[in-house]
Amino acid sequence: MWDNEILIDKLFLSRKSERNFSNKIIDKSLIDILINVGNSAPKAGGVNCISIVPILDKKDILFCYKATFYQESVKNAPLIFLVTTNKEKLNTIYKEPHLSNFLLQNASLAAMNIITACQLYGISTCYIGGLRYNYIEQFLNLSKEEKVIIMLLVGYKSC
Ligand SMILES: Cc1cc2nc3c(=O)[nH]c(=O)nc-3n(C[C@H](O)[C@H](O)[C@H](O)COP(=O)(O)O)c2cc1C
Numbered sequence: 001m002w003d004n005e006i007l008i009d010k011l012f013l014s015r016k017s018e019r020n021f022s023n024k025i026i027d028k029s030l031i032d033i034l035i036n037v038g039n040s041a042p043k044a045g046g047v048n049c050i051s052i053v054p055i056l057d058k059k060d061i062l063f064c065y066k067a068t069f070y071q072e073s074v075k076n077a078p079l080i081f082l083v084t085t086n087k088e089k090l091n092t093i094y095k096e097p098h099l100s101n102f103l104l105q106n107a108s109l110a111a112m113n114i115i116t117a118c119q120l121y122g123i124s125t126c127y128i129g130g131l132r133y134n135y136i137e138q139f140l141n142l143s144k145e146e147k148v149i150i151m152l153l154v155g156y157k158s159c
Contacts, residue, residue, distance in 0.1 A: 011119045018124030019073035021155030026079050037117040041109035044102035049089040050110050055080040067136040077153035083107045088145040107149035126153040
């Protein structure tokens with residue numbers, strides 16, 4: 001196989017959602033890289049209206065578990081990213097119906113960037129969309145213009 005084909009296979013074709021993680025901690029420097037990668041995704045109008053919030057504390061992870069209607073996989077993730085959007089920032093340029101649509105797309109692209117970068121580092125992920133929005137937004141103390149769109153479980157696969 002050509003080098004590019006190997007890379008395509010590693011990054012995309014063999015990616016699978018992982019729900020069983022080992023306890024291995026992800027380096028702080030790598031977490032920062034992943035946040036940067038998420039923020040570098042395309043954004044409608046070039047407006048930075050998303051935030052990528054890392055969750056590492058065990059108590060906070062337990063809170064995330066509750067916020068996903070108790071999905072077991074959430075409990076053993078060593079790292080969780082919450083991708084949030086801020087409507088106020090984007091409505092300076094876009095109005096409905098594009099506004100809501102673009103917020104979702106921005107968040108999804110950021111999450112996908114992180115998923116692909118994780119693949120490169122041999123780190124597994126699971127995209128979690130089943131969220132109790134009000135619950136998790138209270139936890140993050142978000143304003144009414146800010147919404148949590150995606151939760152991403154991140155960690156090394158359990159052997
Ligand atoms: C919008 C969206 C929402 C999802 N929500 C959940 C979820 O709440 N819990 C979960 O375990 N997986 C969730 N997933 C992951 C899918 O179940 C998974 O991607 C799908 O079964 C295909 O498997 P694969 O990722 O291994 O290819 C979600 C994926 C997407 C794109």
